[in-house]
Amino acid sequence: MAFESLTDRLQQAFKGLKKKGKVTEADVREMMREIRLALLEADVNFKVVKDFTKRVSERAVGEEVLESLTPDQQIIKIVNEELTATLGEEAVPLNKSPKIPTIVMMVGLQGAGKTTFAGKLANFLKENEKARPLMIAGDVYRPAAIEQLKVIGQQLDVPVFDMGTEVSPVEIVRQGLEQAYQNKNDYVFIDTAGRLHVDEVLMDELSQIKALAQPNDILLVVDAMTGQDAVNVADSFNKQLDITGVVVTKLDGDTRGGAALSIRAVTGKPIKFVGTGEKLTDIEVFHPDRMANRILGMGDILTLVEKAQKDYDEKKAEELATKMKENTFDFNDFIEQLDQVMGMGPLEDLIKMIPGMNNVPGLDQLQIDPKDVERKKAIIYSMTPAERENPDLLSPSRRRRIAAGSGNSVVEVNRMIKQFNESRKMMQQMTKGKMPKGMDQMFGSGIQGKMGKMAMNQMMRKQKKIKKKKMRKKKK
The missing domain is CATH 1.20.120.140 (SRP54, nucleotide-binding domain)
Known part of the structure; x- marks a missing residue:
């Protein structure tokens, strides 16, 4: 990260x-x-x-x-x-139009990730606002860009307007907007052409599209991997187009992050979104306070909670909580929980969002191999239905059979069962509103550690309040 x-x-x-x-x-x-x-x-x-x-x-x-x-x-x-x-103090949302559609123009250099990010934004609004977006393929100089946008549109079930590569981008945008008005799309994303560097031809074309479309937002897409050059690019685009915001892609990569820290100060324009991975769901609203906490190693508990709320099925989460409390949490539930957690993103990144976890020795070296998760699942799938539902049945002879069936050693099977038992015990304590034994010591004694303990205690108290509220509702 x-x-x-x-x-x-x-x-x-x-x-x-x-x-x-x-x-x-x-x-x-x-x-x-x-x-x-x-x-x-x-x-x-x-x-x-x-x-x-x-x-x-x-x-x-x-x-x-x-x-x-x-x-x-x-x-x-x-x-x-x-x-x-x-x-930038606080998160800045998209500039919404009082009448539909809200028009968003994506600009930037070639290879910055404009096309993919147009899809990410369309998907983000579709999921969070039940929006009906339209994407316009305005990059006629790179045929692959049109095909890429159409593939993304098919994956997301979002319509894409294109007229091939023989029509001028300005005309494509004009006709695309007409279709959006007719179909009452509430958002339009215009994917524009990029160059390897800022030039007059590119800027003239973008200025024409801006004059025609009158976009509510002009979002400059910059690649975090380009470092200081991203700041120079942002400054050039801002001077010529008066951009309204910035999107930083590849913030999950091995970057030094200087661009994200410099862009707002140099251009005066807010970072509105960041790309945190290659998947079309890997997009986050940029919260300056949360990012500052992450940079200082203080975690980002609010983003972690939002991820959990978004990706976790509430009904299933309640069922799991009941099973944990009653100590009936089994291997079938364990697999379900593994799948849901892995769906939230790389586990090592999620762990680092917990305040104080940066103090845990060796955490910076932590790499959780997705293959390791698959090995655990293979072990569980080699169990009989009865064994999955009742882990106490797993005698030494059964463990040897499971090891042979899953292609693992008995040592690996024993290790996985031990991890399952420990996590079940820890989760049972948490469902009762208690800090699991030993967890308070791992946060350390510095300010990050204190914030970690405070955040965990707040979550525990919140959990107790939610339970009491549910109990009152049931009594009524």
């Missing part, structure tokens, strides 16, 4: 403060030097780094911080607030 190296460097910068009871101006200067280097290494724009460190320094050497009993926490809080301000 992007920002991992930046997160590590920032946490190293804060470590020196945590060892001190009091912090001096010299300590703050040393920490700011480390933060400045960390940001520059992450490919953050030099002017942005200079302004950011100046603001943090001015606030961090204030009397209320230096005289505080917990100066390290105060300074981390200041860094968090200034990081959030640099990223």
